Amino acid sequence: MMKVEEKLFQNRYRVDADRPHIRIKNESVCNDGCVSRACVVCCPAGCWSFEEGKIGLITDGCLECGTCRVVCDTHGNVDWNYPRAGFGVLFKFG
Amino acid sequence: MTQNIEKFDVIVVGAGPAGNAAAYTLAKAGKKVLQLERGEYPGSKNVQGAILYADALEKIIPDFRDSAPLERTVIEQRMWVMEDESYVGTTFRSDRFNQMPGNRYTIIRARFDKWFSEQVQKAGALVICEMTVIALLRDAAGKVIGVEVDREDGKIYADTVILADGVNSLVASRAGLRDDIKPAAVALAVKETIFLPKETVEARFNLKGSEGVVIEMLGSISQGMAGTAFLYTNKDSISLGIGCMLSDMKAQNTTPAELLEKLKQHPSVAPLIAGGETREYAAHLIPEGGYHALPELYGEGWLLVGDSAGFVNAVHREGSNLAMTSGRLAAETLLELGEKGLPSTAANLARYKARLEDSIVLKDLKKYRNIPDTLHSQRQFLSDYPALLNGAAHEFFTVDGQDKATKEKAIFNAFRERRSLLGLLGDAYRLWRATR
Ligand code: SF4
Ligand code: SF4
Numbered sequence: 001m002m003k004v005e006e007k008l009f010q011n012r013y014r015v016d017a018d019r020p021h022i023r024i025k026n027e028s029v030c031n032d033g034c035v036s037r038a039c040v041v042c043c044p045a046g047c048w049s050f051e052e053g054k055i056g057l058i059t060d061g062c063l064e065c066g067t068c069r070v071v072c073d074t075h076g077n078v079d080w081n082y083p084r085a086g087f088g089v090l091f092k093f094g
Numbered sequence: 095m096t097q098n099i100e101k102f103d104v105i106v107v108g109a110g111p112a113g114n115a116a117a118y119t120l121a122k123a124g125k126k127v128l129q130l131e132r133g134e135y136p137g138s139k140n141v142q143g144a145i146l147y148a149d150a151l152e153k154i155i156p157d158f159r160d161s162a163p164l165e166r167t168v169i170e171q172r173m174w175v176m177e178d179e180s181y182v183g184t185t186f187r188s189d190r191f192n193q194m195p196g197n198r199y200t201i202i203r204a205r206f207d208k209w210f211s212e213q214v215q216k217a218g219a220l221v222i223c224e225m226t227v228i229a230l231l232r233d234a235a236g237k238v239i240g241v242e243v244d245r246e247d248g249k250i251y252a253d254t255v256i257l258a259d260g261v262n263s264l265v266a267s268r269a270g271l272r273d274d275i276k277p278a279a280v281a282l283a284v285k286e287t288i289f290l291p292k293e294t295v296e297a298r299f300n301l302k303g304s305e306g307v308v309i310e311m312l313g314s315i316s317q318g319m320a321g322t323a324f325l326y327t328n329k330d331s332i333s334l335g336i337g338c339m340l341s342d343m344k345a346q347n348t349t350p351a352e353l354l355e356k357l358k359q360h361p362s363v364a365p366l367i368a369g370g371e372t373r374e375y376a377a378h379l380i381p382e383g384g385y386h387a388l389p390e391l392y393g394e395g396w397l398l399v400g401d402s403a404g405f406v407n408a409v410h411r412e413g414s415n416l417a418m419t420s421g422r423l424a425a426e427t428l429l430e431l432g433e434k435g436l437p438s439t440a441a442n443l444a445r446y447k448a449r450l451e452d453s454i455v456l457k458d459l460k461k462y463r464n465i466p467d468t469l470h471s472q473r474q475f476l477s478d479y480p481a482l483l484n485g486a487a488h489e490f491f492t493v494d495g496q497d498k499a500t501k502e503k504a505i506f507n508a509f510r511e512r513r514s515l516l517g518l519l520g521d522a523y524r525l526w527r528a529t530r
Contacts, residue, residue, distance in 0.1 A: 002358075004351040007286065007375035014134070042343050044284045044350040044377035063377040064139060066262040067282050070275055070379065071344050082132055082264070085244055086224035090138045093287040093331075093374045094203035 004046040008061040016087040020059040022047075022068065023079040030055035030077060038071035039078070064088055102128045102252040104428060105241055106219075107227045107265060109136035111414045112400025113258030114210040115154050115421030121219035123429050128250065129219050130243065132226040137207030140260075141378035142414055143285070143324055143333055145308065146199045146206065150415035154422050155213060159195065163205040165328035166306025167191060168198040170299075174362070176313035177484035181362050192305065200306050200326045200333070202287075230255060230269045230396070237439075238395035241265075254438040255396045256424055258417075261379045263402035271396065272389030277344055279383025281321065281408070283337030284350040286358075288370035292330040298366055299327055310411065313480030315357050317348055323357050324411070325366065332367055334358065337380060350377065382408040385463035391450065392443040397424045405455055409462045416455045423449040478512045 024030060030037065031054055039048040040055075045063050049056040062083075069080035082088065106117045109131035117129045133139040145168065151158050170187035191197060215221050231240040231249060240251035257266050267274045290298075299307045311323040321338030336350075336357050343350070357363055381387070381404040391398050399405075400417030407416065427446040428438070436442045450456045486505040 001352075001355050002372070004349070004375075007351060007372065010373050010375060036344060038344040041347055041349055042282065042340065044282065046349070046351065063375075065282065065377040066275075066379050067340065067377070069262075070280060071277055071340055073277055080264075082226055085132050085226040086134050088139075090134055091141060091204050091374065091376060093205075094137055094140050094142065094144075094207070094376060 004044075005061075008045060011061075011063075012090040012092055013060065014087050014090060015060050016083050019084065020057070021081045021083040021088065022057065022059050022062065024055060024057055025077045025079050027055055029075050034075055034077070036071075036074070039068040042067050042071045062088065100250075101240075102126050102220075102250070103432075104128075104254050104256060104425075105130065105250060105252040106256045106258055107241065108258035108260060108400075108402075109133075109211055109214075109221065109223075110140050110207065110258060110260060110400060110417065111210070112402075112405075112417035112421040113256070114207070114214050115150075115418040116256050116258060116399060116425045117219045117221070117421075118154060118210075118214045118217050119422050119425035120428060121214060121217040123425075124218075125428070125432070127219035128252065129214065129221045130225045130227055130241070131211075131221065131223045134224055135208060136211035136221070136223065137204040140203050140207055141285070141376045142201075142203045143283075143326055143335060143411070144201045144203050144206070144414070145326065145411070146201045147412065147415035148195060148197050148199065150418040150422075152195075154418060161209065163201070163209050164196075164304075165200040165202060166301070166304050167196040168200065168308050169301075169305045170307045172307065172309040174309060174311040174313070175480045175483050176311055176315050176360065176362070177481055178314050179361055180484045180488065181311070181313070182483045182487045198308075200308070200328050202328060202331075227259070227265050230265060230271075232395075236394060238269075238393070253395070254428055254443075256399055256421075257396060257402050258399045258421060259402055261381050261401040263398070266389075266398060266402055271393060272398070272402075275379070275381060275404075276383070276387075277340040279381065279387040279404075281337040281339050281380045281382045282343060282350055282377065283335050283380055284354050284375070284377045285333055285335030286354065286372045287328075287331050287333055287374045287376075288367050288372050289331045290367070290370045294369070295327055295330060295332065301327065304329075311357075311363075313484075315353075315360060317346065317353070319343060319346065322411075325363070331373075332370060334363070334367060339382065340379075351375075380408070380413065381406050384408065385456075385459040388459070392440060392446050394440045395438050397427075397443060397446055399424050405459070407458050407462060410458070412458070416458075419453055420450060420455050423453060423455070482509055482512060 045061040069078045103125040106129040169191040174181040174183040229242040309325040319338040319342035323336035326333040399420040405416040406413040
């Protein structure tokens, strides 16, 4: 099985260091209020994690699909933006 | 930039198939067009399977075959209904598809979009990359009069704004032109581009020259979710992907990456990609809500085209052709208004909707308007039938001393056990209704 990290390693990115384009509005909603944590399962790039009772989000490998925003429809807890112009994933084939 | 410096006839937001079709058609007719793209180059943010349908592009650029980067001409279409170890399939292969002009081609979007954008620029549009539109500008009466971009003094004005910014269309939803997409109206697809020597692709799929094969798959690979998978042959690579409705994906525990890995390991798929090198992994949302999920398509000074309008025919896996057609129709609407000296008011832009209704875009979406609901509520189409079909084939093709009449009876009984006779009839009726 090829891990998601290995898949992402093949991609080209221009990472906007320290300026994540997606933010969690209120982490306690994720940690305590959310049952599905659908973002963790559905994110195709494995950007979301839930470990030791805490939600985690690292957007470096983000494929800019929008899934995490759409699946968080119950709580609307994802502040989703595109990366700044020119940054983010650069598809070679697309 | 301020109003007295520069004003455009049309601003097109996004440089995918819909935006390019619109910008090209308008610029070619002499309109002053500005096209804005957030990626480093057109195509750098765009993802598709990808199949190009010649007809839609031909109506925009008749001689596209002379210069467009096409991978292979599709001469064979396979449909596979899959179980864990098997599939039951159909194949349609015809040499007629080899006779020019070709009808469907596999393409690599980053290359294709770059080419399309070059044509747009040659036609006279101003294309600016690495510029993200963050908001729409409106006048006191609420009419859209331009866009704001992520630069200082980033206000740019135009008579009309065409939003071709894709499925997420943040600009449209933030401006209140449409609601954000719902999990039940959108599929998430993931894909790998897997490279193999050209000769290997041709040998494995029985191809010569520029011939290509498409395989559409459904069944156990989507693990009970509403979804399909695909395999497309490119020149020296294979595009392999799988997509499922987000509402289903939310309710289970397999990640999209794992789903794709399982597809790659399916005994019918693995030999086709063996030894290949994955050079890219991509993901994309596909608006599959169909006719009932369509937003408002136009208003005072604005139009929605392509994925941002939700123009996807999920049944036939068509989207880019509807995107290009809607982009062209939006442009032709504006050209008609220009000729008649009419402004881009909502009342006048209603002609865009009329043109869509008269075209493949809304005719086909209307025809299949009930399919999304049918697949959501009738799970047997996705899980029971693939299993039953494969079980039946296994029974029928295993020579084990059992006579054929007994085998047929066993198959029939297996169907009846899973679905009652009335259920079977009802399913046939529902599927028929949904495609009327
Ligand atoms: S689905 Fe929304 S609320 Fe739940 S964990 Fe994810 S981001 Fe947080
Ligand atoms: S946009 Fe897509 S890839 Fe990026 S974090 Fe959200 S779900 Fe993951």
